[in-house]
Amino acid sequence: xxxxxxxxxxxxxxxxxxxxxxxxxxxxxxxxxxxxxxxxxxxxxxxxxxxxxxxxxxxxxxxxxxxxxxxxxxxxxxxxxxxxxxxxxxxxxxxxxxxxxxxxxxxxxxxxxxxxxxxxxxxxxxxxxxxxxxxxxxxxxxxxxxxxxxxxxxxxxxxxxxxxxxxxxxxxxxxxxxxxxxxxxxx
Amino acid sequence: xxxxxxxxxxxxxxxxxxxxxxxxxxxxxxxxxxxxxxxxxxxxxxxxxxxxxxxxxxxxxxxxxxxxxxxxxxxxxxxxxxxxxxxxxxxxxxxxxxxxxxxxxxxxxxxxxxxxxxxxxxxxxxxxxxxxxxxxxxxxxxxxx
Numbered sequence: 114x115x116x117x118x119x120x121x122x123x124x125x126x127x128x129x130x131x132x133x134x135x136x137x138x139x140x141x142x143x144x145x146x147x148x149x150x151x152x153x154x155x156x157x158x159x160x161x162x163x164x165x166x167x168x169x170x171x172x173x174x175x176x177x178x179x180x181x182x183x184x185x186x187x188x189x190x191x192x193x194x195x196x197x198x199x200x201x202x203x204x205x206x207x208x209x210x211x212x213x214x215x216x217x218x219x220x221x222x223x224x225x226x227x228x229x230x231x232x233x234x235x236x237x238x239x240x241x242x243x244x245x246x247x248x249x250x251x252x253x254x255x256x257x258x259x260x261x262x263x264x265x266x267x268x269x270x271x272x273x274x275x276x277x278x279x280x281x282x283x284x285x286x287x288x289x290x291x292x293x294x295x296x297x298x299x300x
Numbered sequence: 301x302x303x304x305x306x307x308x309x310x311x312x313x314x315x316x317x318x319x320x321x322x323x324x325x326x327x328x329x330x331x332x333x334x335x336x337x338x339x340x341x342x343x344x345x346x347x348x349x350x351x352x353x354x355x356x357x358x359x360x361x362x363x364x365x366x367x368x369x370x371x372x373x374x375x376x377x378x379x380x381x382x383x384x385x386x387x388x389x390x391x392x393x394x395x396x397x398x399x400x401x402x403x404x405x406x407x408x409x410x411x412x413x414x415x416x417x418x419x420x421x422x423x424x425x426x427x428x429x430x431x432x433x434x435x436x437x438x439x440x441x442x443x444x445x
Contacts, residue, residue, distance in 0.1 A: 170410040173376050174402030180377045254378045286311065286379065
């Protein structure tokens with residue numbers, strides 16, 4: 114019974130404006146702290162990564178998604194389940210590379226940029242770069258090394274916002290050496 | 301019916317948490333050794349099960365039992381492993397183990413930025429929530445005998 118009520122408070126929806134404005138304040142502060150846009154992008158990516166490695170656990174606890182067997186399945190889960198759950202949007206998955214190791218997420222609307230206008234002196238800033246870090250961090254925790262970057266951004270004058278994802282490799286799970294020894298002791 | 305003990309391992313084989321309730325016989329080796337022995341066995345069983353299975357598996361290794369106890373195993377795609385030993389009367393506990401992960405581990409550890417991931421868990425909130433969760437299970441009953 115108590116578990117049930119926990120679940121409902123868990124899934125409570127929040128107005129995305131609070132999130133959007135907090136994120137805006139964060140980016141503004143980073144722009145003050147670091148002189149060049151590249152460095153801000155790097156910090157956003159790093160913060161996103163740290164968020165992603167924790168967010169994946171929350172995601173797996175809430176959804177009943179199991180292990181993905183190929184990258185196409187991963188793309189579907191990211192677009193249809195994860196983006197929906199955390200940002201309330203469903204990006205479309207397109208531009209598959211022939212090898213199936215690369216695809217794009219097209220965001221029709223990006224809640225992070227709701228009230229944003231980039232001033233001219235920030236042309237290297239990738240405003241929503243936190244998302245890249247979060248995606249990379251989350252996927253790394255499920256044994257996938259993936260390269261994530263913004264290919265297009267409406268904030269910088271493109272027609273759409275496009276996140277490009279490239280599968281690099283599967284991170285193998287290895288038994289540490291001193292464990293192997295313990296298997297022998299145990300047998 | 302009863303619950304004997306519970307281990308939580310991370311994907312590198314570190315024992316994040318151990319607690320016991322009705323364990324009457326100790327292993328006779330240090331806890332550290334015991335955790336490694338346990339993890340080594342689980343790791344072997346996992347690869348054994350996946351190699352020997354004649355069909356593609358969905359859940360993989362789920363549990364094993366001996367004449368006196370049953371070991372229940374649950375692993376998340378991120379490699380967190382929850383292992384619970386009970387007596388033989390306890391039915392499949394996949395849901396219970398998933399709940400330990402989602403309502404106790406994720407809520408108290410992952411969502412607490414002060415808890416570092418990847419080391420022994422020191423959160424008291426986590427230990428006490430886990431303890432009351434286990435004690436509230438329908439098949440948890442302390443029997444003296």
